[in-house]
Each structure stands twice: as structure tokens, then as C-alpha cells.
Amino acid sequence: MKRSHISIMNRSFQVLDQRRSKLLKDPKTLKLKERVQGIREYAMDHLEELLEEAARNMEENGVEVIMAASGEEAREAILDSLEGEVLVAKSKSNTAGEILLSEHLEEEGVEVLETDLGDRIVQMHQESRPSHPIGPAAHLDLEMISLIVSDYLDKEVESDPRSILEAVKEDILQELPNIRVGITGANSVAAHDGALLMVHNEGNISLLSLLDVHIVLVGIDKVVSTLEDAVSVVKLETIYATGKKTPAYMNVVSSPSKTADIEQELLKDMYGARRVVVVFLDNGRREVLREGKESLWCIGCGSCIVNCPVYGVSGPEFGYRRHLGGRGVVMSRYLEDEVACTDSGLYKCTLCGNCTRECPLEIPTNQIMELLRRECVETGQEREEHRVIRDNIKKRGSAYRD
Numbered sequence: 001m002k003r004s005h006i007s008i009m010n011r012s013f014q015v016l017d018q019r020r021s022k023l024l025k026d027p028k029t030l031k032l033k034e035r036v037q038g039i040r041e042y043a044m045d046h047l048e049e050l051l052e053e054a055a056r057n058m059e060e061n062g063v064e065v066i067m068a069a070s071g072e073e074a075r076e077a078i079l080d081s082l083e084g085e086v087l088v089a090k091s092k093s094n095t096a097g098e099i100l101l102s103e104h105l106e107e108e109g110v111e112v113l114e115t116d117l118g119d120r121i122v123q124m125h126q127e128s129r130p131s132h133p134i135g136p137a138a139h140l141d142l143e144m145i146s147l148i149v150s151d152y153l154d155k156e157v158e159s160d161p162r163s164i165l166e167a168v169k170e171d172i173l174q175e176l177p178n179i180r181v182g183i184t185g186a187n188s189v190a191a192h193d194g195a196l197l198m199v200h201n202e203g204n205i206s207l208l209s210l211l212d213v214h215i216v217l218v219g220i221d222k223v224v225s226t227l228e229d230a231v232s233v234v235k236l237e238t239i240y241a242t243g244k245k246t247p248a249y250m251n252v253v254s255s256p257s258k259t260a261d262i263e264q265e266l267l268k269d270m271y272g273a274r275r276v277v278v279v280f281l282d283n284g285r286r287e288v289l290r291e292g293k294e295s296l297w298c299i300g301c302g303s304c305i306v307n308c309p310v311y312g313v314s315g316p317e318f319g320y321r322r323h324l325g326g327r328g329v330v331m332s333r334y335l336e337d338e339v340a341c342t343d344s345g346l347y348k349c350t351l352c353g354n355c356t357r358e359c360p361l362e363i364p365t366n367q368i369m370e371l372l373r374r375e376c377v378e379t380g381q382e383r384e385e386h387r388v389i390r391d392n393i394k395k396r397g398s399a400y401r402d
Contacts, residue, residue, distance in 0.1 A: 001129070001139060001315035009131050009139035009315060011305045016135075022242030029239055033360050038237045039229045040297040040361060047289060050191040050223045051280065057194025061255035062268065064277045071099030071335075074217060074281045078183065079108055081215055081277045085181045089172075091198075091205045092116040093185030094133050094300060095219050096282060098324030098335065101183075112183075113175055115204040121145055124152040129316045133302040133324060134241040139315065152335055160291040172204075182208025182273075184220040186253075187237060187300065188230035195254040197230040197280065199238060199247040209253055214273035217251070220280050221288075221296040227252065233299055240301035240360050284334035292368050295330050297361040304355035304365065310348050318345040326355045333372055338381045346372055347383060 003010075013385075023029055043050060055065045066075035078101065082088065088105065090112050096102065102112045114120040122128045125148040130136030137145065146159035149167055157167045184205050186196040187319040196216055198205050208214065223231050230249070238247045251370035257272030268274065288295050305311040305325035310318050319328030320340065326349055346369065355365045376382050392398060 001131070001317060005128075005131075005139040006313065006315050008141045008144075010312055011169070012132075012135065012138040013312075016243055017306060020229075020239065023239055023243060023245065029085040032232060032236050032239075036232050036299065037339065037361055039224055040299065041099040043229075044221070044223045044289060044293050047220065047223065050382050051220055051223060052222050054189055055280070056192035057191070058146050058254070058278060061194050062193070062276070063255060064275065066277065066279045067282070068279050069282050070160075071281070071283050074099055074128075074279050074283070075088055075101055075104045077279050078215055078217065078277075079105065079110070081183055081275075082110065083213060083214065085213075087111045087113065087175070087179055088181040088183055089113045089176060089179045089208050089211065090119075090182070091184040091200065092119050092134075092136070093183070093206055093217060094322035095185050095217050095226060096183070097130070098320075099217075099281070099283065100321070101217065113172065113179065115172055115176075115202075115208065116200075117165065117168055117202060120172065121148060124148050130322060130323075131316055131324065132305070133300055134265040152303060180212040181215065182213070183215045183217065185277075186206055186216050186222060188233045189218060190225070190227040190230045191223050192225055193227045193254060195227055195230070195252050196235055197227070197250040198253070199234045200247040200251070201242075203249060205251050206249060209251055210257075210272045211273045212273065212331075213277065214253070215277045215279065217279045217281060219285060221284055221285050221298075235303045237299045240299075240303040250357065254309075284331075284336075288331070288334045291334070292330065292371070294361075294363045295327060295365070295368060297363055298327060298359075299361065301360065303358045303360060304363075307354050307358055309350055309352060309354065310345065314345070314348065318348055326369055327363065330365060330368050330372065336380065338376055341372060342376060342381060342383065346376065347386070 007243045058065050066077045068077055114123045114285045121137045122130055131139040141227045142159050146157055147163055149164055150157045157163055160336050187199050189195045255277050256268050257270045259270045260266045308325050316324055319325050320332035323331045329344045329346055332344045350371045351366045
């Protein structure tokens with residue numbers, strides 16, 4: 001990431017820090033934090049039974065459920081569910097970014113229209129990578145965004161937030177009537193209710209969930225027991241990610257569109273989706289559960305990167321795809337392999353522990369990073385320069401050559 005983008009990103013993070021500082025100390029937030037810690041720990045300790053319950057209840061509600069062991073399986077399942085469509089609309093999804101879903105669909109001749117404002121701006125500016133899980137364009141300032149949007153739309157868009165918003169919104173809305181398939185993620189999954197909870201501020205997920213086919217890609221780690229638990233999780237996520245008490249929208253999806261207003265006969269396909277397809281993604285998460293389950297407690301707020309000294313100078317180069325910062329590095333070990341873990345920044349981390357202190361779930365990412373470094377050394381995956389230093393110390397008592 002360019003130095004100018006890093007500077008803008010850090011300014012954005014400072015604004016977020018100021019906005020949420022009072023709310024993070026609120027006794028109600030502290031109580032909610034404690035509750036969510038218990039919810040997420042219980043869910044990961046009982047993942048298999050909750051996942052089975054979620055799938056069973058969803059299928060009873062008329063939802064098509066697909067269990068994908070890998071990113072490749074998930075991509076193919078989604079492609080097969082498109083019913084031949086070559087243009088789809090998508091909302092923000094870090095899980096989709098993890099498996100490079102948009103890139104795969106584009107390679108297969110399917111155009112993907114990002115509907116989140118920040119993601120659409122990043123999509124227009126192909127040099128960029130999302131810099132925050134909730135605010136993907138946090139590294140771009142007003143002038144840059146204006147130029148990006150103007151260039152992409154081939155018309156002059158003033159460097160004014162409202163002008164940019166209106167231009168991007170108009171571009172998206174004129175495409176939506178031609179689209180039948182919407183792809184979203186989910187912030188939390190309520191097993192007992194067989195329901196998916198999605199939070200957003202722009203209203204785009206509401207629009208996508210009303211398209212003919214609604215495909216939801218969600219990691220198996222997002223499951224919790226009840227809808228009440230799911231709401232608690234997303235409320236805490238919103239507080240830490242945006243500094244607001246609640247998001248503008250909470251969408252609960254538990255079945256395709258339906259009505260029973262005519263003599264109680266259940267009819268599907270009223271105003272909303274005719275099909276709801278949920279793709280549960282494993283992609284290494286069960287291995288995380290066996291070796292370092294704390295990483296799966298994550299609620300996706302991005303708080304860990306806001307005051308990370310390494311992310312503050314490296315940006316999304318420190319992390320793995322849409323899993324940013326130290327936690328992304330940890331996840332890369334299980335989502336891919338040791339080489340990916342090293343390449344995504346295993347040895348960049350200072351082990352300062354800021355990520356753990358900033359995390360509402362207090363995930364010990366720095367400790368897990370240290371364990372992964374040890375594993376790399378034991379399996380011969382450490383960096384060559386580190387091996388040289390180690391050997392010099394053993395031979396000469398100094399890290400330096402003679």
C-alpha cells in the first residue's frame with residue numbers, strides 16, 4: 001500500500017477511535033462484552049451440534065443448505081446456484097474475499113456488481129485492497145475517491161461526499177433491475193431458529209435479499225445458539241467497528257419469501273427470494289478449532305488492526321486476503337499453509353499484544369503467533385535470514401558474521 005494511503009487510513013482509524021472511546025467504557029458495553037465472550041466460547045465448544053441444528057432447521061424452513069469443505073467447493077456450489085446468470089449483485093463479505101469468490105466468478109464469465117459503497121469504490125480502483133473489514137475504503141481520501149469514481153464512470157464527479165454517494169448509487173441502482181441473483185454474507189447464524197442475521201447501514205443487503213435467488217456464504221464459525229445470542233454478537237461488533245450502538249439495519253432471513261394469507265395455504269415467492277441458498281464454509285476452520293479455537297471467537301469488528309503498530313505501517317499487506325492484521329496471519333496457517341502464514345506477516349508481528357487488548361473477545365493473537373513461529377522453526381519453515389542469525393549465534397556467540 002502506498003505511503004499516502006497508509007497515512008489516510010491511520011487518520012480514519014483515529015476518527016473511529018475518538019468516536020467509540022466513550023461507548024467502549026460504558027457499563028452496558030462492558031456487560032455486553034462479557035455476555036458475547038460467553039456466547040462465542042460456548043458456540044465454538046459445541047460447534048458441530050449447533051451446525052447440525054442450524055442446517056436441520058433451515059432445511060425445514062425451505063432453505064437449501066450446502067456444506068463446503070473448501071473454498072473450491074464453495075465457489076463451485078455458488079456458481080452452480082446462479083441458474084446461468086452472468087451478472088450478480090454482491091454485498092460486503094470478508095468470507096467471499098477469503099475464497100476469492102468475485103475473481104473466480106469473473107473468470108467464469110460472471111460479472112460481479114459490488115453494492116456496498118466502500119467495496120464498490122475499491123472495485124472501481126483495482127490498485128486498492130480493502131483496508132478495514134467494515135470500512136474497506138478507509139485508505140482513500142475525498143480527492144482520491146472523486147478521481148476514481150469520475151474515471152470509472154467517465155464523467156466528472158465533484159469531490160464532495162454527497163456527490164460521490166449519488167453517483168455510485170445511481171450506477172448501482174440502474175443495474176439492479178437486470179439482476180436476479182444476490183450474494184451476501186451473514187454476521188451471525190442462529191442454530192435454534194434456523195435464521196441468518198445480517199447487519200448493514202446502507203440498505204443494500206435488504207435489496208439483495210429480495211432478488212429471485214439469495215445466496216448466503218458464511219463461515220461455520222459464525223453459528224451461535226439463538227437469535228437473541230446473534231443479536232448480542234452483532235451489537236457488540238457494531239460498537240467496536242463503527243462506534244455506534246446499533247447498525248441502521250438488521251436483516252433476519254430464515255426462509256424464502258412466503259405468505260399464507262389465502263385460507264392459510266402456504267405459498268412461496270411473494271415479494272422476496274424464490275430460493276435461499278446457504279453455503280457453510282469450513283476451509284480449515286475445524287483445524288483451527290482443534291489447535292487454536294480462540295481465533296474462531298472473532299466477531300469481525302476489525303478493532304485489532306486499528307491500533308496495531310505493524311498494520312499502521314503495512315496496511316493490508318499484514319494479513320491474509322480479507323482477514324486483516326495478526327488474526328489474518330493466524331488464519332492463513334489453517335486456510336492455506338505455513339508458507340502463506342509466513343508470507344502474510346508471521347515475522348512482522350512485534351508481539352506487543354495490542355490486538356488482544358483491543359479485541360472485545362480478548363483473543364490472544366500475539367500468543368498464537370508466537371506458537372506458530374515455533375512451529376515454523378520445528379518444521380524447517382523459518383526464514384533463511386533467521387536461520388543464518390541462529391547459526392551465527394550458535395557458532396560465534398553473535399548474530400553477525402566475522
